[in-house]
Amino acid sequence: MADPYDAGMAYQASNPQMEPALTSLHYAYPITVFVYYIVSTAIAVLTLQTRSTDEAHGRRRTIIWLLTFIILTFFAQLLNMMVLSFCRHEVPSEQDTIINLLSCILVFGVELAGLTDSLKPVWHPYIGSFGLALVFEPIIETLSLLGRSPERPTYAEFFDISAVATRYIALLLALAFYAEGLWTARQESSTDSERQSLLKPNGHPNGDASETADGQSDGQQQEGYGSTTSDSATSGSETANSAASDPATSDSASDDSETTKTDTKADTKADRAESPWERRERQANEQMEKRLKEKGNWITYAKSFLVFVPYIWPVNNRKLQIRIALVGCCLLAMNAVNVLIPRQMGIITDSLNGDNDTNPWIAVLVFAGLKLVASEAGLSLLRQWLWIPVEYYSFGALSTAAYSHVLNLSSDFHDSKSSSDIMMAIQSGQSISSMLESICFQAIPMLVDMSVAFVYLSIELGPYEGFITVATASIFLFIATRMISGLKAARRGEVSAWFEEHYVRQAGIQGWSTVTCFNQVGHEEDRYSAAVQNRVVKSQKVYFGYILAYAFQFLVLLSGLLAGAFLAVYQVTHSDPDPASGRHATAGKFIMLLTYWAQLVAPLTFFATLGKSVSRDLIHAEQLLDIMQTKPTVTNKVGAPPLEFTGGHVVFDGVHFSYNNKKSILKNISFNATPGMTIAFVGATGAGKSTILKLLDRFYDVTEGSIKIDGQDIRDVDLFSLRGQIGVVPQAPILFDDTIMNNVRYAKLTATDEEVYEACKAASIHEQVLTFTDGYQTRVGERGIKLSGGELQRVAIARAILKRPAIVLLDEATSAVDTETEQKIQEALRVLCEGRTTFIVAHRLSTIMNADSIVVITGGELVEQGSHEDLIRANGKYADLWAKQIFVRPKDKEEAEDKAAVKEAKTPTILNDLTAEETSSELAKVNSTPALSTMSNEHSKDSASSSGSSSSDETHVEGRSRSASFSGHTKEV
Numbered sequence: 001m002a003d004p005y006d007a008g009m010a011y012q013a014s015n016p017q018m019e020p021a022l023t024s025l026h027y028a029y030p031i032t033v034f035v036y037y038i039v040s041t042a043i044a045v046l047t048l049q050t051r052s053t054d055e056a057h058g059r060r061r062t063i064i065w066l067l068t069f070i071i072l073t074f075f076a077q078l079l080n081m082m083v084l085s086f087c088r089h090e091v092p093s094e095q096d097t098i099i100n101l102l103s104c105i106l107v108f109g110v111e112l113a114g115l116t117d118s119l120k121p122v123w124h125p126y127i128g129s130f131g132l133a134l135v136f137e138p139i140i141e142t143l144s145l146l147g148r149s150p151e152r153p154t155y156a157e158f159f160d161i162s163a164v165a166t167r168y169i170a171l172l173l174a175l176a177f178y179a180e181g182l183w184t185a186r187q188e189s190s191t192d193s194e195r196q197s198l199l200k201p202n203g204h205p206n207g208d209a210s211e212t213a214d215g216q217s218d219g220q221q222q223e224g225y226g227s228t229t230s231d232s233a234t235s236g237s238e239t240a241n242s243a244a245s246d247p248a249t250s251d252s253a254s255d256d257s258e259t260t261k262t263d264t265k266a267d268t269k270a271d272r273a274e275s276p277w278e279r280r281e282r283q284a285n286e287q288m289e290k291r292l293k294e295k296g297n298w299i300t301y302a303k304s305f306l307v308f309v310p311y312i313w314p315v316n317n318r319k320l321q322i323r324i325a326l327v328g329c330c331l332l333a334m335n336a337v338n339v340l341i342p343r344q345m346g347i348i349t350d351s352l353n354g355d356n357d358t359n360p361w362i363a364v365l366v367f368a369g370l371k372l373v374a375s376e377a378g379l380s381l382l383r384q385w386l387w388i389p390v391e392y393y394s395f396g397a398l399s400t401a402a403y404s405h406v407l408n409l410s411s412d413f414h415d416s417k418s419s420s421d422i423m424m425a426i427q428s429g430q431s432i433s434s435m436l437e438s439i440c441f442q443a444i445p446m447l448v449d450m451s452v453a454f455v456y457l458s459i460e461l462g463p464y465e466g467f468i469t470v471a472t473a474s475i476f477l478f479i480a481t482r483m484i485s486g487l488k489a490a491r492r493g494e495v496s497a498w499f500e501e502h503y504v505r506q507a508g509i510q511g512w513s514t515v516t517c518f519n520q521v522g523h524e525e526d527r528y529s530a531a532v533q534n535r536v537v538k539s540q541k542v543y544f545g546y547i548l549a550y551a552f553q554f555l556v557l558l559s560g561l562l563a564g565a566f567l568a569v570y571q572v573t574h575s576d577p578d579p580a581s582g583r584h585a586t587a588g589k590f591i592m593l594l595t596y597w598a599q600l601v602a603p604l605t606f607f608a609t610l611g612k613s614v615s616r617d618l619i620h621a622e623q624l625l626d627i628m629q630t631k632p633t634v635t636n637k638v639g640a641p642p643l644e645f646t647g648g649h650v651v652f653d654g655v656h657f658s659y660n661n662k663k664s665i666l667k668n669i670s671f672n673a674t675p676g677m678t679i680a681f682v683g684a685t686g687a688g689k690s691t692i693l694k695l696l697d698r699f700y701d702v703t704e705g706s707i708k709i710d711g712q713d714i715r716d717v718d719l720f721s722l723r724g725q726i727g728v729v730p731q732a733p734i735l736f737d738d739t740i741m742n743n744v745r746y747a748k749l750t751a752t753d754e755e756v757y758e759a760c761k762a763a764s765i766h767e768q769v770l771t772f773t774d775g776y777q778t779r780v781g782e783r784g785i786k787l788s789g790g791e792l793q794r795v796a797i798a799r800a801i802l803k804r805p806a807i808v809l810l811d812e813a814t815s816a817v818d819t820e821t822e823q824k825i826q827e828a829l830r831v832l833c834e835g836r837t838t839f840i841v842a843h844r845l846s847t848i849m850n851a852d853s854i855v856v857i858t859g860g861e862l863v864e865q866g867s868h869e870d871l872i873r874a875n876g877k878y879a880d881l882w883a884k885q886i887f888v889r890p891k892d893k894e895e896a897e898d899k900a901a902v903k904e905a906k907t908p909t910i911l912n913d914l915t916a917e918e919t920s921s922e923l924a925k926v927n928s929t930p931a932l933s934t935m936s937n938e939h940s941k942d943s944a945s946s947s948g949s950s951s952s953d954e955t956h957v958e959g960r961s962r963s964a965s966f967s968g969h970t971k972e973v
């Protein structure tokens with residue numbers, strides 16, 4: 001019996017007319033499927049179908065098995081060819097068929113990896129690929145059969161046809177299973193309502209405990225009376241379960257298991273405090289997810305970054321635009337040089353071997369020239385020289401735009417964000433440039449390099465070399481991205497440990513005085529050492545992970561190189577001229593291949609990490625985008641006229657306010673301040689007093705009602721002219737880390753030194769400033785840390801005096817200072833408030849008792865208003881507060897019991913800010929009001945018993961001679 005393998009080639013169309021068509025189809029088939037798969041997957045990702053899919057396909061596992069089988073049929077065909085060639089003792093000559101089979105293994109292998117990678121894939125890239133295969137396969141097979149010799153089919157042919165036929169059946173089955181799974185899923189969802197229990201879930205039907213979706217028996221979630229048991233539901237849950245339990249698919253569940261892992265980590269993380277860095281990253285990530293969801297797809301999402309275009313693209317600068325165009329030319333030239341260098345290496349080798357006529361000296365000189373052009377001293381230098389001004393333009397433009405935007409945002413923004421977050425976000429502008437740079441200067445040129453490599457190697461060394469390049473690149477990228485994402489958890493741990501170390505160190509150094517006071521140096525040392533140790537352990541873990549990953553990646557590249565090199569060696573050693581091209585494979589080609597491979601390693605490594613770095617940059621850019629898209633809530637109306645000040649008549653008319661539109665802070669506040677009047681706000685802490693001042697200065701706008709100054713609604717006038725008329729002395733003034741001179745001058749940048757001195761004299765700080773080492777040139781430290789509380793407040797008053805405001809807002813301006821300093825501050829304030837409409841917030845009632853009108857705020861409502869005398873007589877909330885403040889502050893019981901000690905020390909028992917005479921007269925007033933007299937008597941008794949003195953108006957009262965009012969008509973008491 002004749003050897004069936006001898007009967008003819010199974011793979012090559014013996015009909016020459018069929019040959020070109022068959023060859024083209026062999027190449028077109030894998031390319032078409034691959035392009036379709038990549039494009040449709042890209043569209044799915046860009047339109048967020050990959051995120052939104054909730055279709056857990058019931059037949060996914062079956063389709064994975066079928067796809068594996070399909071790949072095996074290609075392998076079988078390939079093996080069949082190898083056996084055939086081996087039997088015939090010759091090298092297979094049907095390059096296109098071999099490339100077709102190898103490429104199909106690669107393309108469907110990529111699809112298999114993608115399908116196993118995701119539990120809920122978007123199906124159309126896979127289903128479309130199967131459809132395309134169903135079209136190509138019969139055409140190719142028919143052409144092959146038509147072209148074969150009319151003799152009896154050989155075993156090889158028979159085997160080949162069987163492989164194709166079974167593959168075809170597998171493809172059809174995959175489509176059928178997909179349709180069936182889809183239909184079942186639809187049925188399941190459409191009958192969902194029918195399967196609802198007729199009884200309430202807790203109605204305890206007579207049925208048995210049913211399997212819940214996660215496959216666990218749960219008596220709580222029984223299927224109720226009237227419901228139908230769904231096979232499909234069970235099969236769905238089965239699939240989910242088996243996917244988790246089946247080793248074949250457990251890997252595929254990596255995404256989901258990673259999510260679970262992340263969730264568990266998040267839970268553990270929640271146990272400890274989230275570091276500011278983690279919070280910032282989490283928030284930015286959430287923000288990105290939220291925005292993506294809102295935008296619906298990546299394209300619209302990316303469009304929101306267009307706000308940055310005017311800062312990145314030098315719109316009105318033609319010179320910079322030309323530079324950008326030249327940078328593009330440099331990149332193209334670099335692509336060309338990257339091909340020319342390996343080619344030149346080949347030429348040198350061939351010239352040395354005598355395989356060409358080129359002078360090796362000249363060839364080496366050309367090579368050196370090319371190397372120079374490709375080096376840091378060549379095109380790279382030129383590109384950077386061209387690019388640096390563009391880079392700095394965009395960096396400068398982005399930073400200034402972001403800074404200016406932040407400064408123009410309203411109080412609600414600044415109150416809700418920490419300053420470090422804002423500063424970090426402004427710096428994030430750099431991420432946008434770095435993202436664009438890595439895409440434009442690295443990703444795109446490298447992609448071009450790789451495509452050129454594929455084409456060039458295919459032309460120079462045949463399609464096998466091209467295929468090896470593409471296959472190695474694909475496998476490398478797949479493995480590298482997998483390994484990098486595998487290290488994600490370890491890397492997060494390391495970064496978080498690094499920040500923990502940073503925060504422990506920072507807390508120790510910043511809080512050095514507290515650490516030292518409480519003798520906790522040892523404790524801080526231990527804490528820091530533990531944090532360092534923790535970071536070192538985590539860093540080592542990541543480091544080892546990276547070393548292993550790199551080693552593995554290197555092995556993949558080495559395998560590719562080896563395969564390519566073997567092929568090249570074979571071609572060189574069997575260097576008969578190629579019948580098609582007439583070309584010889586020479587040693588120079590081999591050297592060219594090696595050089596080219598060395599050049600391709602860097603782009604591949606870069607691509608493996610590109611996704612990670614771009615997504616990190618995107619998250620940072622998102623922080624800035626978030627800020628840039630925030631609009632100020634307090635805005636200047638277009639064409640608003642400046643405030644016309646005619647005395648300072650301020651009217652609050654039914655003002656309501658809420659910071660967050662949820663909790664009402666001010667409710668229906670109405671009052672009237674005539675020009676020059678002093679109005680004081682008193683009330684419990686958190687009542688809303690400072691909020692009233694913020695509304696007047698338009699840090700916020702009222703929610704309802706209106707505020708008018710001299711008949712003009714403050715929302716309708718120019719914001720800057722309004723703030724120009726108002727001077728504020730806050731409770732905790734903030735100075736810049738600059739000289740006293742510059743800090744005071746900040747109120748009026750054009751003020752002369754003399755004007756500053758005058759303001760400081762009026763604020764009773766001038767003499768003290770002169771005693772400082774550098775006088776007015778003394779730097780005050782960060783936030784004025786080098787000044788005492790009283791000095792700080794007087795500098796703030798000097799600032800307000802220099803501004804010469806028409807309306808003065810004092811928010812606890814004399815808090816937390818000693819009596820003597822307070823007296824000086826009161827003096828300064830008297831100068832500041834003279835003849836100006838003044839609003840004062842104060843807790844110490846003695847400091848505002850002479851105000852023209854006192855407004856009592858309770859829980860955001862105005863409960864009383866009137867002069868001190870009126871309110872005392874009214875015997876309401878104010879009288880109550882007043883009585884509490886002027887009476888004795890109860891001393892410690894223990895101390896009170898020790899009467900002898902108290903007597904000896906002559907400790908005064910009545911402590912308030914009034915003079916002795918004033919206290920007596922105020923006590924008399926409150927004693928005359930019946931309700932308060934009881935209280936007064938109790939206090940008097942208290943004081944008498946604790947001090948041993950007989951009455952409260954004795955000279956044991958701590959009396960102070962002081963000015964007790966800020967108002968223009970201040971009286972000395």
Ligand SMILES: Nc1ncnc2c1ncn2[C@@H]1O[C@H](COP(=O)(O)OP(=O)(O)OP(=O)(O)O)[C@@H](O)[C@H]1O
Nearest residue numbers: 415659660665684685686687688689690691692841
């Ligand atoms: N920026 C803000 N955002 C949200 N709520 C705020 C803000 N500022 C103040 N509040 C809340 O508004 C209420 C009133 O605050 P406000 O500072 O006006 O009180 P206050 O009467 O001046 O208190 P104190 O006398 O202690 O200064 C408080 O409950 C406070 O928690």
